[in-house]
Amino acid sequence: MNLQDWIGRSETVDDFATATPYAALSATLDWPAPLAGQRPTSGTPLPYLWHWLYFLPMYAQSEIGADGHAKRGSFLPPVPLPRRMWAGSDFTFHTPLLVGDALRRTSTIVDVKEKSGRTGNLIFVKVRHEIRRNGEAAPALTEHHDIVYRDAPRPNDVAPAPTLAPAGSAWERHIVPDDVLLFRYSALTFNGHRIHYDRKYVTEVEGYPGLIVHGPLIATLLMDLLRSKRPDAVVSHFQFKAVRPTFDIHPFSVHAEPSADGKTVRLWGRDHEGYLTMDATATLA
Numbered sequence: 071m072n073l074q075d076w077i078g079r080s081e082t083v084d085d086f087a088t089a090t091p092y093a094a095l096s097a098t099l100d101w102p103a104p105l106a107g108q109r110p111t112s113g114t115p116l117p118y119l120w121h122w123l124y125f126l127p128m129y130a131q132s133e134i135g136a137d138g139h140a141k142r143g144s145f146l147p148p149v150p151l152p153r154r155m156w157a158g159s160d161f162t163f164h165t166p167l168l169v170g171d172a173l174r175r176t177s178t179i180v181d182v183k184e185k186s187g188r189t190g191n192l193i194f195v196k197v198r199h200e201i202r203r204n205g206e207a208a209p210a211l212t213e214h215h216d217i218v219y220r221d222a223p224r225p226n227d228v229a230p231a232p233t234l235a236p237a238g239s240a241w242e243r244h245i246v247p248d249d250v251l252l253f254r255y256s257a258l259t260f261n262g263h264r265i266h267y268d269r270k271y272v273t274e275v276e277g278y279p280g281l282i283v284h285g286p287l288i289a290t291l292l293m294d295l296l297r298s299k300r301p302d303a304v305v306s307h308f309q310f311k312a313v314r315p316t317f318d319i320h321p322f323s324v325h326a327e328p329s330a331d332g333k334t335v336r337l338w339g340r341d342h343e344g345y346l347t348m349d350a351t352a353t354l355a
């Protein structure tokens with residue numbers, strides 16, 4: 071089967087930006103009282119990246135594959151490598167999405183690439199999502215999502231040399247991940263991926279030392295750090311790359327450092343050993 075044949079495939083999903091998932095994520099991110107868990111009124115802007123609370127992957131239970139995601143070969147190509155991860159994303163925020171909006175997301179497979187990485191064979195699938203609000207012709211948000219698929223683990227696998235994260239930062243937040251945090255984020259995004267809750271599966275089948283913290287959760291924590299320090303910042307562009315997995319067995323931290331000219335903010339995730347896990351940049355409008 072030629073994976074390139076999937077390039078150009080497209081699907082469209084409609085949804086409403088409802089208040090309850092917003093309230094649940096604000097509680098999960100530990101917003102201070104009285105904001106945590108509070109339902110926002112219609113017209114409240116969605117914080118950056120909270121569009122992931124909508125357009126949930128409503129696959130029938132019988133369509134779910136071994137890793138807890140939908141079986142491959144319908145919208146996403148039937149990639150033969152077993153271990154799926156979120157490699158990174160790139161966003162252009164054209165206009166804010168507001169609670170109460172009727173949203174339409176059109177997703178298109180724009181690239182499928184096989185690569186040989188330090189950790190073995192990799193297949194990258196790039197999906198472009200365009201989200202439009204209330205029937206408008208122009209997208210309010212454009213996202214390019216890189217999904218990576220990895221080989222099965224081998225007994226003598228050696229992790230590639232990690233990169234040290236910057237030593238200091240203007241802003242930071244320390245997170246103690248646990249099963250409950252991971253479960254709540256999986257539930258909010260209706261993500262059945264076993265690597266986030268099935269410890270036996272993630273250690274024995276995928277060969278990782280612990281449950282994996284979701285890439286989109288870490289990216290959301292990065293943007294939440296920026297929001298908490300600069301609530302009025304208007305972000306025009308944001309991109310992140312997940313460079314090293316974060317596991318629930320140790321604390322981790324998220325950091326941000328505005329540039330001297332105030333036009334960009336570098337954001338990053340750092341594990342308990344000081345290694346870079348996610349590298350991101352927000353461009354301010």
Ligand SMILES: CC(C)(COP(=O)(O)OP(=O)(O)OC[C@H]1O[C@@H](n2cnc3c(N)ncnc32)[C@H](O)[C@@H]1OP(=O)(O)O)[C@@H](O)C(=O)NCCC(=O)NCCSC(=O)C[C@](C)(O)C(=O)O
Pocket residue numbers: 154155156157158185186187188189190192216218220230261263282283284285286311312313314315316
């Ligand atoms: C991605 C891994 C496997 C590459 O591992 P590697 O070390 O073997 O790669 P490399 O040797 O550094 O690079 C090989 C090639 O891949 C490219 N590359 C390398 N990294 C990236 C990246 N991030 N984004 C885009 N491209 C990337 C890189 O530029 C290079 O391309 P080239 O040959 O053309 O020069 C490795 O860096 C890794 O394990 N990263 C952490 C991934 C992670 O933890 N993701 C979040 C958790 S999984 C998740 O949230 C799941 C979820 C939510 O359930 C869900 O399914 O959607």
